[in-house]
Amino acid sequence: MSSRSAQAKTPTPRSVKDLRLGESGTICCLEDPEMALKLLEMGCIPGTQVRLNSRAPLGCPITLVVGDEDYTLSLRVSEAATILLKD
Amino acid sequence: MARATLISDPTGAAASALTLEALRDVPPRSHRELTRIALIGNPNSGKSSLFNQLTGLNQKVGNFPGVTVDRKTGISQLTSQHRAEIIDLPGTYSLYPKSLDEKVITDLLYDKVSDQYPDFVVITVDASNLRRNLLLFTQLADLGLPAVLALNMMDVAEQHGVQIDIMALQQELGVPIIPMNARKGVGIAALKIVMSRQLGAPTVSFFEPSEDLLPMIRQIRYYFNLHNDYLALHYAHQFRQISFLTADDKAYIAELVEKYDFKPTPRQAQETIDRYARINDILLNTVTVVRTEKNEPYSNKLDKVLTHKVWGYMIFFGILFLMFQAVFAWASYPMELIDEGVTWINQLVQTNFDGPLVNLLTEGVLAGLGGVLIFIPQIALLFAFIAVLEETGYMARVTFMMDRIMRKFGLNGKSIVPLISGVACAVPAIMSARTIENWKDRIITIFVTPLMSCSARIPVYTVLIALVVPPQKVLGIFNLQGIALMGLYLLGFFAAIFSAWLLKLILRTQNKSYFIMEFPVYRWPRWKNVGITIVEKVKAFVFQAGKVIVAISVILWVLASYGPGNALEQAETRVRATAAQQQLSAEETDIRIASEKLENSYAGLFGRTLEPAIRPLGFDWKIGIALITSFAAREVFVGTISTIYSVGQDADMRTVQQKLAAEKDENGQPFFTPARAFSLLVFYVFAMQCMSTLAVVYRETKGWKWPLLQLFYMTGLAYVSSLLVYQLFK
Numbered sequence: 010m011s012s013r014s015a016q017a018k019t020p021t022p023r024s025v026k027d028l029r030l031g032e033s034g035t036i037c038c039l040e041d042p043e044m045a046l047k048l049l050e051m052g053c054i055p056g057t058q059v060r061l062n063s064r065a066p067l068g069c070p071i072t073l074v075v076g077d078e079d080y081t082l083s084l085r086v087s088e089a090a091t092i093l094l095k096d
Numbered sequence: 097m098a099r100a101t102l103i104s105d106p107t108g109a110a111a112s113a114l115t116l117e118a119l120r121d122v123p124p125r126s127h128r129e130l131t132r133i134a135l136i137g138n139p140n141s142g143k144s145s146l147f148n149q150l151t152g153l154n155q156k157v158g159n160f161p162g163v164t165v166d167r168k169t170g171i172s173q174l175t176s177q178h179r180a181e182i183i184d185l186p187g188t189y190s191l192y193p194k195s196l197d198e199k200v201i202t203d204l205l206y207d208k209v210s211d212q213y214p215d216f217v218v219i220t221v222d223a224s225n226l227r228r229n230l231l232l233f234t235q236l237a238d239l240g241l242p243a244v245l246a247l248n249m250m251d252v253a254e255q256h257g258v259q260i261d262i263m264a265l266q267q268e269l270g271v272p273i274i275p276m277n278a279r280k281g282v283g284i285a286a287l288k289i290v291m292s293r294q295l296g297a298p299t300v301s302f303f304e305p306s307e308d309l310l311p312m313i314r315q316i317r318y319y320f321n322l323h324n325d326y327l328a329l330h331y332a333h334q335f336r337q338i339s340f341l342t343a344d345d346k347a348y349i350a351e352l353v354e355k356y357d358f359k360p361t362p363r364q365a366q367e368t369i370d371r372y373a374r375i376n377d378i379l380l381n382t383v384t385v386v387r388t389e390k391n392e393p394y395s396n397k398l399d400k401v402l403t404h405k406v407w408g409y410m411i412f413f414g415i416l417f418l419m420f421q422a423v424f425a426w427a428s429y430p431m432e433l434i435d436e437g438v439t440w441i442n443q444l445v446q447t448n449f450d451g452p453l454v455n456l457l458t459e460g461v462l463a464g465l466g467g468v469l470i471f472i473p474q475i476a477l478l479f480a481f482i483a484v485l486e487e488t489g490y491m492a493r494v495t496f497m498m499d500r501i502m503r504k505f506g507l508n509g510k511s512i513v514p515l516i517s518g519v520a521c522a523v524p525a526i527m528s529a530r531t532i533e534n535w536k537d538r539i540i541t542i543f544v545t546p547l548m549s550c551s552a553r554i555p556v557y558t559v560l561i562a563l564v565v566p567p568q569k570v571l572g573i574f575n576l577q578g579i580a581l582m583g584l585y586l587l588g589f590f591a592a593i594f595s596a597w598l599l600k601l602i603l604r605t606q607n608k609s610y611f612i613m614e615f616p617v618y619r620w621p622r623w624k625n626v627g628i629t630i631v632e633k634v635k636a637f638v639f640q641a642g643k644v645i646v647a648i649s650v651i652l653w654v655l656a657s658y659g660p661g662n663a664l665e666q667a668e669t670r671v672r673a674t675a676a677q678q679q680l681s682a683e684e685t686d687i688r689i690a691s692e693k694l695e696n697s698y699a700g701l702f703g704r705t706l707e708p709a710i711r712p713l714g715f716d717w718k719i720g721i722a723l724i725t726s727f728a729a730r731e732v733f734v735g736t737i738s739t740i741y742s743v744g745q746d747a748d749m750r751t752v753q754q755k756l757a758a759e760k761d762e763n764g765q766p767f768f769t770p771a772r773a774f775s776l777l778v779f780y781v782f783a784m785q786c787m788s789t790l791a792v793v794y795r796e797t798k799g800w801k802w803p804l805l806q807l808f809y810m811t812g813l814a815y816v817s818s819l820l821v822y823q824l825f826k
Contacts, residue, residue: 039365042361042362042365043361044610044612045361045365046192046361046364046365046368047194047610047612048612049365049368049369049372050189050190050192050231050368051189051228051612051614052227052228052372054368054369054372055369062396063399063400063403065403065496065497065499065500066403066404066405066408066409066497067500067501068500069499069500070496070499070500070611072399072496072615076227077385080225080228080614081395081614081615082612082613082614082615083492083496083611083612083613083614083615084610084611084612084613085499085611088610088611088612
């Protein structure tokens with residue numbers, strides 16, 4: 010969250026929402042401060058790798074595999090959009 | 097297999113021995129007092145399995161003092177002389193509560209002087225997911241509470257190639273660790289021995305509040321006489337939500353927070369990040385992961401089918417169909433048995449005793465009790481299904497598939513289960529809404545579920561449809577009566593969805609609606625857990641809802657059996673006189689007397705009083721009485737109508753229909769015109785005529801606000817719709 014101001018300079022920061030199925034990314038920061046608290050507790054710490062595991066039949070919600078443990082997190086696309094990725 | 101793993105695993109066995117060795121010099125607790133132990137852990141960490149293993153059927157559900165959330169406690173026999181009270185706390189990921197459920201934890205753990213304060217906590221941790229599970233542990237340890245770590249699901253960790261050096265971990269964490277497999281009962285004995293001892297506070301701390309906060313923390317500590325910095329920090333974070341603080345206390349903290357410019361959100365975020373960094377260090381020294389190549393979890397493969405865009409929905413509807421089948425068809429046999437049993441007892445009482453008290457007992461109490469007991473098979477079966485779906489982890493997938501659709505209407509993926517169950521009976525359906533964490537989504541679900549057409553409406557539907565809809569074929573295959581019935585179910589469903597959408601616009605909530613949840617791994621259900629769930633739900637229903645239902649049926653009985661002054665006696669003499677004149681049979685005379693008495697009873701009086709109000713709907717005072725009596729339960733309608741229209745109580749449906757068809761209005765025309773019948777049908781689709789539902793909503797929302805709102809809303813909806821139908825079609 011501290012790097013939020015730095016992020017603002019890049020025109021369109023990629024978020025977890027933009028991952029393709031099976032693609033991985035590394036979390037850079039969390040945008041929504043209130044939601045960040047929940048996501049942090051669930052293991053979405055900046056620097057952690059996440060992989061887009063599946064989408065619900067109607068495209069939302071999605072599931073992510075967080076970190077190197079076999080731990081699957083389900084969240085809505087609007088929530089995934091607040092998790093920004095490193096390039 | 098897991099037992100063998102634990103014993104053959106040298107580290108695990110040695111660690112247990114070390115734990116017990118270290119405790120040898122510690123004196124056992126005094127045997128006189130009951131040790132109070134709180135059980136806490138992440139969702140899906142096996143907490144309820146452990147709770148069930150420790151307490152079995154010695155469980156009871158009560159309220160947390162002052163909080164509207166269930167509190168589950170149980171008694172555990174730790175050793176032959178030592179018993180403990182185990183408090184089951186809601187599953188949570190951290191000590192910063194996000195929901196009403198989780199607030200219970202902070203209220204319990206932050207008030208040291210409360211008589212509910214636990215002597216120590218047992219923290220369950222999923223060994224296959226240590227990193228995330230240890231977050232809660234480190235927070236609890238920093239509160240300074242004596243703690244034991246139940247390192248659960250060792251078998252799963254093993255399968256994942258996770259190797260834990262338990263001795264080293266115990267050293268790093270500073271509390272006794274018991275490796276276990278709660279589902280199979282492995283490690284329970286060792287845990288019980290540790291639990292029967294006097295434990296000290298954890299010897300390691302994991303997080304120090306930053307230096308600049310110390311002046312504020314010191315002031316809070318001094319003011320509240322707190323024993324540690326971290327607890328004081330939590331007061332600063334959460335004072336608004338802590339229920340035992342007085343207004344003055346809160347004002348004091350608010351002032352400090354202002355003075356020191358304390359920003360809770362970034363502080364909490366930083367704390368979580370720091371804790372994870374520390375946990376990573378600890379795990380680096382104590383855990384090695386040996387990854388086997390073919391490590392795609394079988395859960396993922398199952399998910400490819402079970403959440404597939406075609407198969408996923410088909411399987412889900414298949415399961416729903418099976419559930420309906422169970423609740424409608426399979427449950428009917430035990431329900432008949434219960435019905436017969438109650439009738440048998442009723443007759444036994446009636447043939448052996450006499451007097452007004454006996455009538456109260458048979459027509460009031462026993463009739464009411466029968467109305468409660470008859471639902472037991474449906475409740476048991478429905479909860480068996482739901483418990484299995486929960487236990488296996490499938491429910492999370494259903495939620496996942498339905499969330500997008502349900503959200504549009506202010507509901508939640510999880511609302512689908514109560515809505516579907518509501519077609520059988522709203523009572524267990526509303527109870528199953530507990531799986532919805534979000535307060536607003538849950539309230540909306542509870543509010544709209546009774547609009548789904550339950551099985552109690554079927555007798556009313558069939559009688560009235562048969563009366564006014566001809567049994568004609570449409571398009572060769574469809575039956576017009578069937579279409580009418582289907583239309584009524586759809587009407588109920590759309591009313592539920594529309595009401596949910598309406599409520600979504602009205603309700604305000606301070607809790608943000610998240611859908612961030614863990615996707616649990618598929619597991620076989622533990623039948624013991626399923627069994628305990630069934631027993632618990634049935635018990636809750638019979639005792640909690642039963643009390644209210646019996647009370648109401650007694651009141652209704654009194655209203656229908658007594659009238660002002662000696663109106664009933666006069667009615668009887670009148671009927672006897674005319675009956676003698678017309679030379680009616682004794683049986684027919686009795687039926688006439690019953691009908692006449694009902695008309696002159698308080699219930700009849702209410703019917704008369706009600707008449708002006710329901711006349712615009714096309715109803716007369718006779719239907720008014722039926723509306724009043726069937727307020728307790730819809731199926732009473734047919735019985736009441738039979739009595740009023742002078743049909744014997746046990747007459748079959750066809751005679752009821754013939755009587756209804758024969759009923760004439762003041763002009764000598766048939767009373768039940770299609771307009772009247774449809775008006776009545778629509779009334780029964782919408783009106784909240786079910787004491788059991790009101791009682792269960794009262795129980796689930798812990799207050800009269802929601803059941804009363806529901807009553808007024810649904811009755812209002814019924815009234816307006818009936819009015820429209822009658823005025824448009826008459």
